[in-house]
Amino acid sequence: MLQVRDLDVHYGDAQALDRVSFDVAEGSIVAIVGANGAGKTSLIRTIAGMIRPTHGRIGYRGADIAGLPSHRVCNLGIGQVAEGRQVFPTLTVAENLHMGALLPRARAHRDRQLARVFAMFPILEERLKQTAGTLSGGEQQMLAIGRCLMGLPDLVMFDEPSLGLAPAIVHEMLRTIRALNHEGLTCVLVEQNVALSLKLADRAYVLENGRITLAGTGEELLADDRVRQAYLGM
Amino acid sequence: MISLWRDMNRRGQVVLVVAVLAMLLAPVVATRYLLSVLTLILYFVYVGQAWNLMMGYAGQLSLGHALYVGLGGYVAAGLWVHFGIGPWLGVIPAVAIAAAFGAFIGWLAFRFGIEGVYFSLLTIAFAEFTRIGFDHIGPLGGAGGLFIPYQESRLGEWWNLRGGQLFFYYLAFVLAGAAVLLTAWLARSRLGHQWMAIREDETAARALGIDVFRAKMKAVLISSAMTAVGGVFYAFYYNNLFPAQVFEMSRSIELILGPIVGGLGTVFGPVIGAFVLTPLGELLIAVTDKAGLNAPGAKAIFFGLVLMIIIYLVPGGVWPWLSRRLGLVRRRS
Known part of the structure; x- marks a missing residue:
């Protein structure tokens, strides 16, 4: 579904991504793990069209989308749940959800998607008229995911969905991602929480200093000595 | 626009109807002076609303909106003075030229990532160098000003905006009313939601697939075009620029x-703001006149103080506080 080939990203002289290549098969969960500053957010933003790559190809369903502006990329069905949730705190839950459905591809399906989001996160329906800033961290993360789903994505990139959440909520979040995946959503999970994301992932990549250094199935990486030493402290 | 009505409870609807009727009937009882103050208030409602679309909804702080007032006024007045083209026709090129300036500033800023304070500075710069430029445009009077001559024979030609105070009052009323309705409609529209997303968090808006450049350009275009219409009104109301x-x-x-x-x-x-500030300004002028004081700049200092006090007391502005206090809108759960 998504093939990233030899992607380079520079901020001025600093190189954030160095020949990054990976594949995402339709219907799978792919984890990209790495430490802070490894280039994870840069990678998501580049695929999303918010940063222009200096080199490389991003194939999505047969077309090269590298360099397309973000509103076009989103409208092709690539959504993202940004790091730190990025809900609009002064707007209501209803308004936040509405803003996810402004995409041309999603406009006609708004009511249906809303029903789907409420079925998945009943709490959002209860909080509909509350401002998003008054929600708990977990609820905000649900809102961020719900808002993304309003755009009718086929592939969603999650940037650190576990960041800043209590362990119980983190598990719930991962269950949600798995449930979405069962419904047919392709998921790219970018995480610092290596153990959790590798357990969830069909395929995983380790990103270090802007380079992919290891690749394999989630299980393979979990068993890999280098991963165990560097990320799992074993 | 219907939603504007529906969002209000019974009491709010009654207040709105009474206020509109009072404004419509005001000329029956108002003195000429009072009517001129009300006209000024409505003018500020109109241009304030135009600016509010860009700042209040799209979050783009323009500190140079006088540019569009001036361009609109000068273009329409110039066409009238030199070619006898009436303002109803002249308003079209006036709007077009102001919108073209707006589009250029917007394109320059949004295309090259000039944001926040730097955008505001850019708007000031354009207004300032346009001011200096107009000082040297001979046919438009240069620094000496452009006057729309007083012609006895044309008096009462409302179709050329040569009406009296009463005419300008109702014209301002229509403009202000239209601006309020347009804002209410835009606020609920898809574009309005795109603006609010950008205002709240531009990166998040981009991540949601909103075409940020395009939405911001629309904000500048609509705002500058609307403001230019206010400029045409200004020019023909005051007859000098x-x-x-x-x-x-x-x-x-x-x-x-x-x-x-x-x-x-x-x-x-913007409606409440104009109704609060304009009379205060007039009051200050009356008081200083009475006291025989000649204090240039007193109004600016006074407004500065009012602004500080209001922002301190009701940071969100008078209207959100007032409507809650008087119970004029449906409560959000």
């Missing part, structure tokens, strides 16, 4: 105080 007056930074500030005091990003904020 001086670059040093119309393009002045203080004019831009004067225009934005209403919405800030009344409540940014609300439909009725």
